[in-house]
Amino acid sequence: MKKPISEIKNPLTETIVDLFQQHVDEIPNEIAVVFKDLKLTYNELNLLSNQLAHYLISEQDVIVGDLVGIMLGRSEMLIVCIMGILKAGAAYVPIDPEYPQQRISYIQDDCNCKFTFNQAALDNFLVSKAKYADNAPSTVSLNPNDLAYIIYTSGSTGNPKGVMIEHRNLLNYLLSVSHYIDTNSNNSGCFAHLSLSFDASITEIFLPLIFGKKLILSSGTGLEIFDDINLFNYAPFNFIKLTPSHISILISVINKEARPQLANKYIIGGEALFNYHINQFRSSSIDAIIVNEYGPTEATVGCIIYEFNTFEATPSSESIPIGKPISNTQIYILGENRQLLPANEVGEIFIGGNGVARGYFNREDLTSEKFVPNPFDTDTKMYRTGDLAKWLPDGNLLYFGRLDEQVKINGHRIELGEIEAALIAIPQIKLASVILSKLDTSEPRLVAYLQPKDSNEKHPNVREELSKIVPSFMIPNIFMWVNDFPLTTNGKIDKKNLPIPEYFRPDSAPVLRKPRIEIEEKIAKVWGEILQVSDIGIDDNFFEMGGTSIMAVKVVAEIEKNTGKRFPLSVLFEYSTVEKFARLLNEGSQIYSDCIVPLKSNGNKVPLFMVHGGGLDVLYFANLSKHFDEDQPFYGIQGIGSNGFDDWHESIEAMAAHYIQAIVKINPDGPYAVAGYCVGGIVAFEMTRQLQELGKEVSLTLLVDSYADSSYYYKTHKQKKLIRYYHRTRRRLTFLKEMLTSWDGFKKRFNAKKEYLLKRQFDENNTMSELDALALERFVEATSMMHGILDKYHLKPQSLKVDLFRSKDHMDHQLAPTHLGWKKAASMGVTLHNIPADNFDMRIAPHDKILARMLQDILDKRHANI
Template sequence: MLNNTAADYPKEKALIHLTAATARQYPDKTALKFHERVLTYKALNEAANKLAGYLIDQGLQRGDVAGVALDRSPEMVISLLAIMKTGAAYVPLDPEYPKDRIEFMLEDSSAKILITAEKYHNHFAANSTEVLIEDALEKFPSYPVTEPETGVNGEDLAYILYTSGSTGKPKGVQIRHFNLVNFLLSCQKMPGMTPADKVLAVTTISFDIAGLDLYLPLITGAELLLADSATAKDGRALVDLVKAEDVTIMQATPFTWRMMLVSGWDSKLPLKVYCGGEAFPKDLVTQLLPKCEEIWNLYGPTETTIYSTIKQIISDEDITIGKPVANTQIYILDEALNNLTDGSIGEIYIGGDGVAVGYLNRAELSAERFVKDNFSPVEGARMYRTGDLGKIRQDGEIVCLGRIDHQVKVRGYRIELEEIEQNLLKEDNIKQAVVIAREDTPGMPRLVAYVIVNEQKEGADLKTQFDAWQKGLLATLPEYMVPDDFVVMDMIPITPNGKIDRKALPKPDYSIIYREGEFVAPRTDNEKLVAKIWQQNMGIEQISIFDNFFELGGRSLVAVKIMAAIEQETGKRLPLATLFEHATIEKLAARLEGNEAIGWESLVPIKPEGSKMPLYIVHGAGLNVLLFNALAMNMNAEQPVYGLQARGLNGIDEPLDVMEEIAANYIAEIVAKNPEGPYALAGYSLGGIIAYEMANQLIAAGKEVKMVAMFDTYAERSNVNDSKAKKIVDKTTLRAKQFAHSFVLLAEDPKRTIEYKGLMLKRQLIKFYWKIFKPNEKREGFFAYDNEIDEASEKALRNYILKPLNITLDLFRAKKRTFYMEDFEFLGWKPFALKGVNVHEIPGEHNTIFAPPNDKEFAEVLQKCLDRAAEI
């Protein structure tokens, strides 16, 4: 049965009794490694004993509380152990957290002592006695290496960990030693850890899951490899560290695992993956399964000691939170606290030996969340109501279905939205605030604050106001709790029963950046014309002649409409790329007034200034390069970016239909401006094939190509030399696979799949209509020639045979797939890049990888790859 989890363990012992016993068993074995520093079990335990003696002399006693504000280092681990050896409880304080928040925790916990470092000397205003770790280390020779006799046992508090609070203040969760010992000994058996393991610890000590990172190795005899703060935030550095140190176990949130995957984790590692802190997304499971030995999903709130359930994930079709750890009970209850064992959905309650004492100094809240366990035979037993929805499957495993209340998880951090709201109300000009976590782009949750203000502001004043709110919140809240976006509302929507209707809160316009400077009305006839066209097509009532098209949220589709309207009104056809250099009404109107010839060169300067190696991006099937602007603007200030647009867009030049000629044409324009190189080439969709051939020609000419990048480009194999029968068989087989895969896509995301398939069908019907019913009729209007260019490009692609090149290829692959491919992992490129394919997963689907907010993450990953390539 689900809750038959009874297991013997030394409930009377404190955690430090177990770590000391392990030190006696493995005295000369490596316990802790940090950069080049190595501590044996004996050295680590003796250092903790010495520091405990020093702390006792400073007045720290059993039952007291001590804060720890140290950077990640061996001294941090030693301090945590030493505090527990004195019989006191520790409060973990990440020095990177806001000063006000740390000071609140010190005051609320009545911490007698604060252990910190010289670099933070007198930084925190508190009643605690400050103990500098440097001073303590100097006194070590005066203290014995033996265990201090303090009488600490399993009932004593081990730590007080503060979590986000709904009243605007964090709340301290009190965890006893036996809570921790029970959990750790259970995890030692499953998922399992042995003295042969090497564990990489990456989690901040202010996050409760750090307890598994630090203490499970130290009670097992395994080696603890401690990552510093910078490494823990760098996906590439983490992958390199796992490989270099032969790490066998690592625990992290889904956000960190994603970060590692997009940073070049390209081969299977002998790694046991622990994933916890928030829901385990299916797409992440799919990516991780071939990259590691085992995957374990762990679930549980801080209030029930780190994790309460565990499940080995062996398939992306079977993601649950599993079954309870030792001496833990899971209940699914309705509002009347009836136990729902029939698969009905209810709230998850957790009972057993992991349940915390309660919240420090919050008796009323403790009584509300820690309730009597009516299902336990143990007198006085309590259970914790998690606020999570769940159900029990027929096989006894538990499925977690998300939050009941408004507590959310963002990047693994549990956040009480009410705490952000309470702090927002302290900011200037806000009289009401509602915060939600939106996931308009899968896998990229964003905090959005909807506010009602006392005084309406516009333009630059509104932008300044948003900046001030973010700055004010950063002074009191961790960065992960500060909203990404603000939306000013006239009124907050409510449901018929008077509650806030969070589902009715509108999607923010992520792209809009408000005007800086005064509004200036159009002055000339051309300015008035351009302003009118912008207003009609951008849905903005008032646009200053100095407003930037891109900063107003302008994108390719809007640009096409604007340029088409300009052509219709003036008879002048301008390339979309004109907007890069003429991005305001004033500049675009002036361009219309000029009599000089309108250039349609293929090479377009998107962001030409900068000292770094330039990046050249080839257009996709959409033919223009305007959609690369957001990507370029989010890259390093010193990074030049150029686009290559299709020849023939002006309706005069004949479009090229041979891949080698297309590539040669683009190379000629690049080399004319940059004859020496080196060159970094990239292409989007069809453009990737063109970029590949450009690389081939440049290398053959003796030029240095530092980088070849594919932006979600599939390596299509040409069938030009196949027999007619083989072509028919291959096409039929492919269509059958595409049809079958449509059902997979429908199951994953029915709404988006139907939208996408409908769009594709519409395009096919339009193409069919022109081909069958109007084969000789010329289209009119802006981009009337795009169909001819499309046909020429398709012909070039059909006849082009990819040849292997002695290069490393960087593949930037969209996370969300909207169509079938034979090779989902390398998109068919592995046989052609002889030095290997580096896969970088980027957010969005094929058509949205350049759109906000995906552009920022894409730019960050791309910039790292470019910088790395330039150094080789």
Template sequence: MTSLNNTTVIYPKEISLFDLIDESAKTYPDNIAITFDDRSLTYTQVSHTANRIAKILVDQQIKKGDVVGLALDRCPEMIIALIAILKSGAAYLPLDPEYPKDRIEFMLEDSGAKKLITSLKYKGHFTSTAEEILIEDALLISADYPPLKPEVAVTGDDLAYILYTSGSTGKPKGVQIAHHSMVNLMLSLQKAPGISPADKVMATATVCFDIAGLDIYLPLSVGAEILLIDSIMAKDGRALLDMVREKKVTMFQATPYTWRMMLEMGWEEQLPLKILCGGEALTKDLTAKLLHRCYQLWNMYGPTETTIWSTLKLINSDSEITIGKPVANTSVYILSETLAMVPDGEIGEIVIGGDGVAVGYLNRPELNAEKFVSNPFSGIPGDKMYRTGDLGKINPNGEISCLGRIDHQVKIRGYRIELEEIEHALGKQPDVKQAVVIAREDLPGDPRLAAYIVLAAEGEKTPDFKLLTEQWQRELLATLPEYMVPDDFVEMETIPSTPNGKIDRKALPKPDYSHINRTEAYCAPRTTNEKLVVDLWEELMGLTKISIFDNFFELGGRSLVAVRIMARLEQATGKRLPLATLFEHATAEKLAARLEINAEAITWDSLVPIKPKGSKMPLYIVHGAGLHVLLFNALASHMDTEQPIFGLQAKGINGVDEPLDVMEDIARNYVNEIINRDAVGPYALAGYSLGGVIAYEMARQLIDMGKDVKMLAMFDASTDYTKKDLTLQAKIAGAVWRVLKQVAYTAVLFADDPKRTIEYKSGEIKKRVRKVYKKLFKIGPAKKTGILIFGDEIDEKSETALHNYKLVPINVGIELFRAKKKTFYIEDFKYLGWKPYALKGVHVHDIPGEHNTIFAPPNDKQFAEVLQKCLNEAV
């Protein structure tokens, strides 16, 4: 134990975290500090802007010891604002705007935050006593300030931030971290795993996840570059893998969940990448896969209360997977229940001391007394150590093995979760008598939260448990982050208990992961292809004994799983099938039969039958920027039984057909496919995002042909990027006016909302930057492998079609389904630009969610109800 904790290193304990960044700015003024989409900021720009915003905070009476909240979407200004808060002497409170409003408001109240830095996008959204400072205003007001750091004497003992973690009492608890704790960690990590000014670090962690501190401050402490990734891309394994390859990322910190997600996307080659893996246990199978695909693999361990990471280990192919040894100025003890040291090799609680130990929990004296206890081993009066609640032991080689939890705290996708907080929230529901939540990993690499519910007895009527679970999920999403909402619910008559009366969590049954009315009779695979399909479904969906007649969507299949399945089928058979194949071939039997067809005979028609049967007027929905139509299935599943639904997917996604670049031609192709199916009509059309303009042109063409268009619906689609016939003077004036508004929207439009424009509106900006980059560096087309890899070319041609298309008014009404949560700037927030063109008027329907989540549960059900009502009234 003595040699294990021989970690003392002299470092400047008296300095602040931002002193490290200022030193980088002084040494490497012209180095790129932050890259985000098409923006790059140098160290000088970051430092000067942070100084100016810090001056605004000081001018508004922010003092040392104050707390300033920050709720911004991921963008360079988010990082700059964090640094500015530190330079003002305050501690920052990181808030992810995507978290539930009630949870954020609790954090603001509990922390006593005096100010809240946010954007125009979230102006007035959060109710608190904190005075709002809009980042757009701060940037404009401070533009002419001298770029000097405020004269505030911040020391290593001052608070740097307060970060809230899940709490067992039903409310999150705030962990207080001092500057010197972060300085110590950054200087230690500079040596191991090691980082240099030439490194490029990809940053994906939400600012509310403590590991975001490494993503941000480690590269900034040495003059390296941060490649900041938006929240949507951070959840996309394919996009992350492409970014690592294209941007030549050298260091990336992520949880095992993220690494598995990237591996599913066909990652095979070795990359010059230093991997930092933490947040959950690193398994043998994941280690084996990563070691052959990276330059170095480091296993990281540490709770939020001891400043991000407390131990680390470089993993080799012949080494045991442990959490290694402590970072600098950190001590790790394995203690008994009475806090006495246990002999090496014996199991005890991992307790951590040293300079990384937090100041404590904010406003939680009883919990502080329980978790932050006196350290009798350091010999320093008043020194504290933190009881992690993790079990561990010291191995013969002096390294530490972590062996799980003592209590009911778990990790899901790297997020630390107190199960009692979820149980507390469920217990508030009127139909719940008792709730127990556990984390299960019945499928390796796919941990899931399962809730076991004893219903409250109310009369003789038996409630519909499925309807109740949907209601509970909606209620929980209003108060808890998405990752804390249980995936599975199990109805119980009683909760099993141990002989001493405690809940027997090990006796809780495995949930039925199918979520369906599966076929009554199980039918095993009969052919090689049926076995291939069934085996893949069982592996990737975590199910057992799938019948060849079971339905993919009823089994809970979604887009991400579909992509993985089709990619694996292509690897196994050499045949590339459209994702839309699953609509018509949704059983293992039918999909296997589809594989029997010669590859050349596989069709990629634009018209896709999502729900083809029914007596009502069919609805034809045009794809958005995703190019395919799989996401419309959830919406269709909630429509009337007799309501047919068809999708229109982009021409060219098979990589063979030539994509179209004229809007009229794109629409004509879709109209022809519709008329080939139904030459009489009447017709109901809808378009999502980019598809809205296409659907509009389709309606125009159908009306010109004398066809009856009963309904035209826009699913959060706008006219912003279509051609406007203006004089040169008017164009210049309009451009200037738009620039002025963009300046007022600086942080939102150029950092927050453009990312939404990129993600939600055909990837316009990102594709343009990539196109220019390829032209500048004369990069040829990439080798085309895998599934959904032809989107770039179609996006570029769709962009051309969109910008060259002139809208003209037509005699039609528009049903506008508008996302309640605004995610990007547009000229007309009320009608999204459609009012001048729909001569019969625009009828607005606000639907829950934001642009990319209106089709996701539980939003899809409410969306479907309103849409079905519109369809019925149209007829």
């Protein structure tokens, strides 16, 4: 395991400008910056930034210590501006042009920038730049204690706060992580794609330039940040910096271009890093160094790092350690009384050393609160992070989350108080409270609770009003109006007892038409109870009103109980409004449908047929269908016999044969793209075998989180039973070993898993309602039917190739971690694709889109010539 650099003597008498100038003198004609087709050499960057410095000094009266704003998009001139501002002796203040005007105005007013480079100001300079000298300003003498930049981060008082970073802070960080750059290689420095307002961009921008490397700037934005030909034209890179959320986006681009060795190092920060993130690199055969970098803006980008190779064993299936402090940095884990804590005790992280910022701009009160005297190093300050961690026995740190209400979403650090203050600024809102909730998904969501000033006044469009004040990443997902707030004994809002987030009728919903007949009233009542929506109209779509596949199971179970009729979940997809569903029930006909469910029947591409999982239904494929190309047909295959539920299949072979008859009617000539979810992967594999025996062409066999148990490869019941006993014993021994070596760790993991499963399936009290019991009974019955025939199945190796999509649940599978048992079955190979979600979450936002796009890419590549 590679360790971070230990204490080194950084030449902190120099500045960024000094180190950059060394490479201007040594390699003036080497490329420094690339943006699209534009290139700047080190000499050109130097001359342009000198001219810009003279412009600031002579035209804008900028002197040492002044602040200059930068409100520009990514381009080669962005780097010229940064270097020119520093050469003028000023500090730069990045302001994202995508921020709402109110936030931009606040930052500009708060820091009182002497001048701000927006696009118009930059154009004015470029028109007149010829009249400014291109030598370094002789009147400027930089000191390591001078400010280099101020970055504004989310503030708990309602406004962002500016963190002041000096040249010495910046240089200490950059030289401490100098090993990110391989000075002996010809590789490019890095591919920079992060916002200048995000301090992680510091590494991208400065590290290549102070070591004479190429800085490649991304021309993409949003989800297209890696859709830039220069990402491959200038590869390999010394490093690429990412948040965990970026990993799946980058990996999909790498796989698409078949360029696994894009960078030597991947620096990952902004959010907690887990093994399942790293497994995405491994499954794509990316051999690289991963650096888990931790650090608040107040400690200059990163102050703790943990390095390992993608193919080295990582400590556990939990969070990866954040590592050890960088050079000239002291980390203290302190208790409630600010006493040092021993290893394995969780406490708050305090940071000391050369990376600690000067403080907050114009906020002496907050500076004295967060930057406190260091009792362990006289006459120095330490920064109180509000983060929790503990020392591991090997000297590394393990992160445990936030102490206060500051949260991170997609790499952005957010203080809930700032959102609350922005909400209260809306005239119609009296009081607001914001929480982070996970609801029915593992993805965190912001929920805002709002108390109106006048209960009789029409509620404003809060989302629209808030977007004028805060960035998009700070806008809550759900807004709930309340009459009053629960309070604690000391009069504060009791956030633990706020009502459970619920769905509110959107403006886009149909005009409410209330139920007219008894059957419509009964259906609306069932839907309303399960959706937790008070008013359900007969035109409201179950799924558009927030319905999920789990809710659909409950709806079907309740209606089956009341009517005595049995029908598949797919009818809820086909008859998705109260009016349509009532008409179906009123007709009194036999309620079952064919095994084929046309989730998306339009399009002229080769259709994709996906077999159900253990629950036999395909309703949870509905969200997936929305993210395929417009002309991509997508059919679900639900678990129904040839005569509905009364005629169950005798074997997997019979089930596959029945499904083949159905898909051949839709696509008589082929080729066939067959997929299977979970246990449906076994059926899809058998369908492929039978189709090939029939002389049909199978272009793709896609297995989505499907596991081929080793017992399937044995023919007799006795053999199957013996091998299952062997694996069951092996698992129990593993659990026993874990219990004996670390009982506390085992108990914590076991209880956490139990709580997760209960909350996933039932309510916050971990109790089962009558509907839950009915739904569970239906699911157990379905899985029992499925496994009854699955246990008899003999899986025979075939001469074919499969694509396997693994969830993070299966990436650490004890018995078959790599190919989930399929390598023996598919003799022509198994292509792995990792999905950064568990088995449940891969079917819901945002992971459903990722899965759908991965499937679409494979379909398009395989059928390119059809």
